[in-house]
Amino acid sequence: MHIGLIGGLGPAATISYYTRLIAAFKKADLPLSLTIEHADMNALLQRAAEDQRTAQAEVFATHLDRLPGAGSDIALITAITGHFCFEETQAISPMTLMDGTGIIETYCHDNGIKTLGILGSRTTLETNLFGLLKTVEVVVPQDRFESVWSAYMKMAETGICSEEQRMLFFEAGQAMIDDQQADAVLLAGTDLGLAFDNQTPEFRVIDVIELHINALVSMVAVGGLT
Template identity: 40%
Template sequence: MHIGLVGGIGPAAQDYYTRRLVGLFADANTPLEMTTVHADAPTLLANLAADRRVEQAEIFVRLTERLAEAGAGFVAVTSIAGHFCRHEFAARSPLPVIDMIDIVALHLEALGLARIGILGTKTVMQSQFYGGIPTAAVIAPSGPDLDRVHAAYIAMATAGTVNMEQREVFKSVARKLIDQAGAEAILLGGTDLVLVFNGEQSMFPVIDCAAIHAHQIAQRAIELA
């Protein structure tokens, strides 16, 4: 099945999805058919800040129409922030949508975790992953830490790189969520956080939402091939 991706919402995020999917298809010894369209990150971030869900969904719909014309069988948005309009987009999309929030929720339910810390944009953190995790308490940073994480994340996502100061913000706040708020793991509520956290090397458990999403995308495409 031909995969359609809405990319461009952070260069590191698009690169991460591409590399993951190429690797997953290589492991499965299956040819990969994929088309990526470019969404504008500053436009999405402005719509996110103003909660303009319908407007952003319509942008995704127009991009998905291009993917359908290219032969894609379904679409996925390569941005957690981009899922703020997930219901509006799914209702209008000309292609089936592989939604990250629902897939991550099922994964967390299987893990049986009760308290999960979250990092990402302010909207993702304050909404507890868009209210999409019914089986666990999602703990956001509090006070100045919330703003520090948001500012560091936006700067990192826009640049596609992370500096030492930003890295320290994420790691110190994550450690607070583990040590002081009782989180059992940290949910990477922004795709670009893979620039900071490596699940195999981290000092505490991390949940890589983008990796879970990419795996489901690959699985669905291979099953339908």
């Protein structure tokens, strides 16, 4: 099975997907066949802020049109913000598109997570992850709302996480556990690996990239799409 990624959303997250896919497929002793199609992060953020679902879906469809020619069998949008127009994109996609948020909901159901705190971009927080999680209660940072999304965007744009930014994310995550009874905190921004990779916060963290990669490895292990 050949995997297609719509990357560049932002660049640090794309690099993380790439390096972690290599490691995961090597560990599973499976061949990795992969193509990455670059998309514009700033244009995505603007359309998401303005809820231009159809316009962004058409942009994604243009990228998706190219991937089958490279041999791709399935595609994934490597940004949670990019899922704000998932249904619209799926409707016009020329190929199978992985439901990146559906995987989150399945994981929460299977692991008894009923209330989920989220960290991520402004639109992701303002819309409670675009209302895409139907069976999980979503909570967002309260007192730190503005500072969290602002720090996230700066980190995503620069590809660098300062110690101050890391501590802000950790404090916001812990507050959602302590004050809002979240069972876990979702890294609902794929660049958050810059802050959380190789760290041990005192709360349960759900890494979206890890969920996506595990799903892709499982698909290849059983012989591809079913």
